[in-house]
Amino acid sequence: MRRQFALFALMGRGGALTKIHELIREMKVSRVMTPNVLTLTPGASMKELKELLREHRISGAPVVEDDELVGVVSIEDLIHALENIDLDSPIREYMTCEDLITAHAQEPVMEALRRFETFNVGRMPVLDARGKLVGIITRGDITMALLRALQDLYSEAESMQDRPQQFFEALESDNTSLQLRYSVEQGNFSDGGEASASVKRALLRIGASPKLARRVAIATYEAEMNLIIHTTHGGFILADIQPSEITVVAQDSGPGIPDVELARQPGYSTATPEVREMGFGAGMGLVNVDRCTDDMSLWSAIGVGTRLQMVFKVSPEEIGNETDD
Amino acid sequence: MNVRAIVEALDLDVLAGEAYLDREVTGGYAADLLSCVMAGAEAGDLWITLQTHGNIVAVASLLGVAALVVAEGAEVPEATLTKAEQQDVVVLSSAEPVYETIAHLVDLGI
Numbered sequence: 001m002r003r004q005f006a007l008f009a010l011m012g013r014g015g016a017l018t019k020i021h022e023l024i025r026e027m028k029v030s031r032v033m034t035p036n037v038l039t040l041t042p043g044a045s046m047k048e049l050k051e052l053l054r055e056h057r058i059s060g061a062p063v064v065e066d067d068e069l070v071g072v073v074s075i076e077d078l079i080h081a082l083e084n085i086d087l088d089s090p091i092r093e094y095m096t097c098e099d100l101i102t103a104h105a106q107e108p109v110m111e112a113l114r115r116f117e118t119f120n121v122g123r124m125p126v127l128d129a130r131g132k133l134v135g136i137i138t139r140g141d142i143t144m145a146l147l148r149a150l151q152d153l154y155s156e157a158e159s160m161q162d163r164p165q166q167f168f169e170a171l172e173s174d175n176t177s178l179q180l181r182y183s184v185e186q187g188n189f190s191d192g193g194e195a196s197a198s199v200k201r202a203l204l205r206i207g208a209s210p211k212l213a214r215r216v217a218i219a220t221y222e223a224e225m226n227l228i229i230h231t232t233h234g235g236f237i238l239a240d241i242q243p244s245e246i247t248v249v250a251q252d253s254g255p256g257i258p259d260v261e262l263a264r265q266p267g268y269s270t271a272t273p274e275v276r277e278m279g280f281g282a283g284m285g286l287v288n289v290d291r292c293t294d295d296m297s298l299w300s301a302i303g304v305g306t307r308l309q310m311v312f313k314v315s316p317e318e319i320g321n322e323t324d325d
Numbered sequence: 326m327n328v329r330a331i332v333e334a335l336d337l338d339v340l341a342g343e344a345y346l347d348r349e350v351t352g353g354y355a356a357d358l359l360s361c362v363m364a365g366a367e368a369g370d371l372w373i374t375l376q377t378h379g380n381i382v383a384v385a386s387l388l389g390v391a392a393l394v395v396a397e398g399a400e401v402p403e404a405t406l407t408k409a410e411q412q413d414v415v416v417l418s419s420a421e422p423v424y425e426t427i428a429h430l431v432d433l434g435i
Contacts, residue, residue, distance in 0.1 A: 280359055287360075
């Protein structure tokens, strides 16, 4: 069990192991085998076998008569013939023709792998459902196919991580967005900044540039602190992330701002002396928001609440890994 | 110059984030009003302040400052330091006031 967990950690994602299992269980022999296999007839001479093995650098071949597999002949059989100085004899004298170990085109690679282990053979002719020879498979073929499949799997996962746009494009809808919701408690200064930090982490994770993540985080932080400092019951933050635009809304249920225009003036604040002592209430919050957003709107009504909407346009340079300024 | 070199040159105490002293310092910013810091401090800056409550960690983390320097040896609450450790924020303490601390930093070329 312990080893399994370590492997999970090594993979960095729980899904990968499941995926490998899937690959081994579901990958069919037909996908892995070498088709168009070179064959010999039982009447051909051992000399012809020698030429074939040498020319194609292989170590054995199936023997076929009238489209039907009748045996397998290998380099070992050739050595026997050489020992007997008998290269002119037909292959049928030396080939293995009883208890042939074969694989089936439609069986999972896993099954073929088991047979390799049980019978300790180097290669297996592959037959289709009607018993016709369609290819040949070696252990090496299976290893290579699994490695290739794994590589595909990883590069797919990587490109998803590196490029948010691909992540979004992979999900089909008329308009796909990722929504993150946070509730913010009034007066809870010790958790202040948690929501904005989470938004920032999420953005970086899906591939936003540090610069984009930073300006969204700064504006969201100001909105979050406003909910903590100025509301009666706190409120919520909703971040809606789309490939071309990010919208963050901070909303509360009161008390509401008497004069929205005044609230937007630099230096204006209604923060209490205690809050100011902590370094808040500079009256720069909404000014910061304005500076970081491409569009902001502030709506408020006394006794109803306040809604701050911040829109960030995502420019092509803001996706990817360029460094922060 | 990295944080470690500054800690040694100014004889600062490392209160949190010991593991991140290799961070490169590219500038500095001093203020106690968090919105001003949000607007003015850059990633890689040293932020010199007298504030010690937990929210300075959130601000430092969001901005990606290289380290936070609390001046005048002001006592930093345990909760703030715990939070700093969790969020990989370096918190340093300077026995000297803000002005002198900055003067030393300027001498170092920050």
